[in-house]
Amino acid sequence: MQKRTIVTLSVIAGALLLGGAAAVAGPIVYRDLIVGEQEAAPTVTVAPSAPSDAAGSIDPSDLSGEWAATDGSFAGYRVDEVLNNTDVTVVGRTEEVTGAFTVDGLTLTAAEITVDVASIETDSTSRDAYFRDMALRTSEHPTATFVLTGPVTTSSAPALGEVQTITATGDLTIAGVTRQMTVELEAVLNDGSGQVAGSIPITFADFGVEAPNLGFVSVEPDGFVEFSLVIAPA
Numbered sequence: 001m002q003k004r005t006i007v008t009l010s011v012i013a014g015a016l017l018l019g020g021a022a023a024v025a026g027p028i029v030y031r032d033l034i035v036g037e038q039e040a041a042p043t044v045t046v047a048p049s050a051p052s053d054a055a056g057s058i059d060p061s062d063l064s065g066e067w068a069a070t071d072g073s074f075a076g077y078r079v080d081e082v083l084n085n086t087d088v089t090v091v092g093r094t095e096e097v098t099g100a101f102t103v104d105g106l107t108l109t110a111a112e113i114t115v116d117v118a119s120i121e122t123d124s125t126s127r128d129a130y131f132r133d134m135a136l137r138t139s140e141h142p143t144a145t146f147v148l149t150g151p152v153t154t155s156s157a158p159a160l161g162e163v164q165t166i167t168a169t170g171d172l173t174i175a176g177v178t179r180q181m182t183v184e185l186e187a188v189l190n191d192g193s194g195q196v197a198g199s200i201p202i203t204f205a206d207f208g209v210e211a212p213n214l215g216f217v218s219v220e221p222d223g224f225v226e227f228s229l230v231i232a233p234a
Helices: 007-025 027-035 125-135
Strands: 065-069 074-083 086-094 097-104 107-116 143-148 164-174 177-190 193-203 217-233
Touching: 074 107, 086 125, 097 217, 107 164, 107 217, 164 193
Parallel strands: none
Antiparallel strands: 065 097, 065 217, 074 086, 074 217, 097 107, 107 143, 143 164, 164 177, 177 193, 193 217
């Protein structure tokens, strides 16, 4: 995922509607007290413990079949604003995300992730409204998707609690525009479930959106689509 954000566009609202208040309060106050510390980029979480008799590599045949995203999954975006020369990071999140995966031994043969972009929320309802209605036109394009376009094979069988890094290529669709992206993912198998997490760098212009520049506040032209999926056999 060598380009940038899906939901990053929502920052435009913050630029328009929060920017004036931020200019009055001061950019550093806005960053530290109004926006506050944002959530870290998603990473996988290793279960606290695994059964001792489950140590060692997993039989690849046990992984074969259909998997799906479950409770605890989320997706969203991360983007930077610049307010009077002060960097402000904005993060949006939603748990309205689905994922379907087909596994054949050590190979992921198919995957599709779908995000309800209209449900993504930041710290500002005004920013979110602009994102939905103006930037991504969610009434026309209510979802964003990532669809795997080639198989992903690991070189060795995973072990419970072992974090692996894998590279996947697929089609990312945002606001009705599709671009092929390559993304580096973290994956881990815990007892009875697994987790996949990653960030996709994107550029607004690649999806037909121009980041605004209002002088005192501007939105960076690049951002990240982020996701963390808890997966289990379907």
